[in-house]
Amino acid sequence: MLVWVGVIWAFGIPAYMLPSPARVVAAAVNRFGSLMSSLGISAAAAVGGLAGAVLVGVAISLSFAQSAWVRRMFYPYTVLLQTVPIVAITPLILMWVGPGLYSVMLITFLICLPPIIANTTQGLISVDRNLVDLFLMHGASRRQVLLKLRLPHAMPSMFAGIRIAGGIAVIGALTGELFAGSARVGVGGIGYAIQYASAQTETDYLFALVLAASALGFGFFFLVMFVEWYFLHDWHESARSSEME
Amino acid sequence: MRGGLRRYSCRFWVQINCGTRVSETALKTIRTVTVPAIELKRATKRYGSGATVLDGIDLKVQRGEFVSVIGPSGCGKSTLLKMVAGLSPCSDGAIAVDGMTPENARQITSFIFQDATLLPWRTVRENVGLGLELEGVAKDRREQKVASVLELVGLSKVAGSFPRQLSGGMKMRVSIARALATRPEVLLLDEPFAALDEMTRDHINEELLRLREEQGWTALFVTHSVAEAVFLSTRVIVLAPHPGRVAHDLAIDLPFPRTEETRLSEAFEEKIAEVSRALRSVSVVGARA
Numbered sequence: 001m002l003v004w005v006g007v008i009w010a011f012g013i014p015a016y017m018l019p020s021p022a023r024v025v026a027a028a029v030n031r032f033g034s035l036m037s038s039l040g041i042s043a044a045a046a047v048g049g050l051a052g053a054v055l056v057g058v059a060i061s062l063s064f065a066q067s068a069w070v071r072r073m074f075y076p077y078t079v080l081l082q083t084v085p086i087v088a089i090t091p092l093i094l095m096w097v098g099p100g101l102y103s104v105m106l107i108t109f110l111i112c113l114p115p116i117i118a119n120t121t122q123g124l125i126s127v128d129r130n131l132v133d134l135f136l137m138h139g140a141s142r143r144q145v146l147l148k149l150r151l152p153h154a155m156p157s158m159f160a161g162i163r164i165a166g167g168i169a170v171i172g173a174l175t176g177e178l179f180a181g182s183a184r185v186g187v188g189g190i191g192y193a194i195q196y197a198s199a200q201t202e203t204d205y206l207f208a209l210v211l212a213a214s215a216l217g218f219g220f221f222f223l224v225m226f227v228e229w230y231f232l233h234d235w236h237e238s239a240r241s242s243e244m245e
Numbered sequence: 246m247r248g249g250l251r252r253y254s255c256r257f258w259v260q261i262n263c264g265t266r267v268s269e270t271a272l273k274t275i276r277t278v279t280v281p282a283i284e285l286k287r288a289t290k291r292y293g294s295g296a297t298v299l300d301g302i303d304l305k306v307q308r309g310e311f312v313s314v315i316g317p318s319g320c321g322k323s324t325l326l327k328m329v330a331g332l333s334p335c336s337d338g339a340i341a342v343d344g345m346t347p348e349n350a351r352q353i354t355s356f357i358f359q360d361a362t363l364l365p366w367r368t369v370r371e372n373v374g375l376g377l378e379l380e381g382v383a384k385d386r387r388e389q390k391v392a393s394v395l396e397l398v399g400l401s402k403v404a405g406s407f408p409r410q411l412s413g414g415m416k417m418r419v420s421i422a423r424a425l426a427t428r429p430e431v432l433l434l435d436e437p438f439a440a441l442d443e444m445t446r447d448h449i450n451e452e453l454l455r456l457r458e459e460q461g462w463t464a465l466f467v468t469h470s471v472a473e474a475v476f477l478s479t480r481v482i483v484l485a486p487h488p489g490r491v492a493h494d495l496a497i498d499l500p501f502p503r504t505e506e507t508r509l510s511e512a513f514e515e516k517i518a519e520v521s522r523a524l525r526s527v528s529v530v531g532a533r534a
Contacts, residue, residue: 128362130358130359130360130362131362131364133327133330133332133356133358134356134358134362134375135379136332136351137330137332137351137354137355137356137376138351138375138376138379138380138427139351139352139379139380140379144379148375148378148379149364152364152366155366234366234407235365235366235367235407235408235409236365236366
């Protein structure tokens with residue numbers, strides 16, 4: 001903070017280049033309503049995209065866990081999905097789905113999907129052979145092995161995937177909004193508002209938006225951490241050690 | 246196959262003619278004279294490329310016996326056990342457990358693995374109930390059975406704990422309790438105590454014999470430890486390696502119940518010497534070949 005203020009004072013930087021903290025706070029307070037609505041829209045897009053990616057990703061992983069065959073056939077596509085730069089296909093999505101919340105959600109979804117699939121699949125198939133034998137000895141069905149052994153075993157790695165996805169969900173939502181922010185002029189998520197504010201050289205508000213976006217990212221991270229802790233703290237070391245920190 | 250049919254007709258007949266209690270005893274008597282608990286006939290295991298792991302194993306384990314299998318590493322001890330469990334098929338020959346195929350005999354067989362193989366997300370109670378749960382035993386009956394087996398193994402106090410809160414010896418006890426919860430007639434143990442310190446190991450050995458006394462199951466036990474094999478068994482089978490085959494079949498006629506006293510006795514020392522000699526002889530042969 002002091003450095004920030006000091007730099008402005010020492011070099012005489014104009015407010016449209018680097019506003020002082022006071023101006024940023026003032027901008028945030030003055031336009032609190034629109035700041036919050038942007039934040040809400042971005043949060044909704046990120047949550048929706050992430051939730052969709054968790055549901056679809058886990059479902060895909062479950063089918064991958066069923067046979068090495070399915071895995072070998074379809075896994076390369078998820079790698080492909082990861083390597084295609086999302087920015088490059090955003091205009092396509094925009095063209096197909098149209099601008100607005102849904103295309104932003106779709107972009108978030110696509111960016112969140114690969115880490116969830118990769119981690120969950122790994123967790124599902126890396127079960128101790130002896131445990132599978134134990135289940136077979138008691139006449140367990142495939143379904144029982146999946147639901148009572150593989151799925152709980154995969155929980156820690158699934159959450160590791162969701163944590164990565166949670167971090168990039170906000171980035172995905174903002175990226176999406178930069179391109180496909182708003183169906184109506186003037187209302188949109190943070191990404192859209194950032195673009196708008198930068199075009200208008202409302203640098204103080206721009207700063208407020210950036211801070212809000214960071215806060216959203218943080219919030220997301222802790223949300224995922226909490227859910228993970230809730231499910232794993234009884235038994236898993238990773239969740240226990242974060243409990244002690 | 247024939248053994249299986251005979252066995253079922255016996256059970257049917259007995260249950261019609263007597264009350265449940267009587268039938269159980271009578272059934273045991275009849276089965277004792279009909280089929281051995283485990284029978285291997287020329288059982289052979291080859292892996293794809295043609296490497297023979299086990300070559301024509303002939304072995305009969307009678308009901309109530311405690312048979313240890315010992316041998317140098319690579320002699321196929323664990324493979325033998327997996328085959329009896331029906332987890333790994335015979336390449337040649339046949340295996341019968343209580344007159345049935347190993348797969349069909351799973352409901353009367355329990356397996357205890359090298360490590361405790363507990364599910365970390367389940368409490369001790371839920372881990373012990375796993376076998377019953379998978380076999381579809383109703384919840385209240387399951388809880389009753391779990392409670393009684395926990396009592397038997399002395400784990401009632403930690404029933405609500407998670408595996409991570411337990412020591413290695415305790416985890417192994419939970420693993421034993423889980424195996425016994427389904428009331429098996431045949432128990433297969435694959436070096437279950439190898440990772441435990443000696444004190445704990447001795448304790449659990451004594452406990453295992455006490456449980457056997459109470460429940461009367463038949464055991465096939467794979468181990469590296471001569472002392473453990475002698476202490477626990479009524480018979481020790483020594484396997485020779487490359488390919489695995491039965492080299493010695495030694496009766497251990499030390500009196501039961503065996504306790505700390507047994508370990509200090511001269512007869513125990515002599516048996517250990519005898520088994521060690523047998524083990525050394527197959528190791529030397531193995532090295533020369």
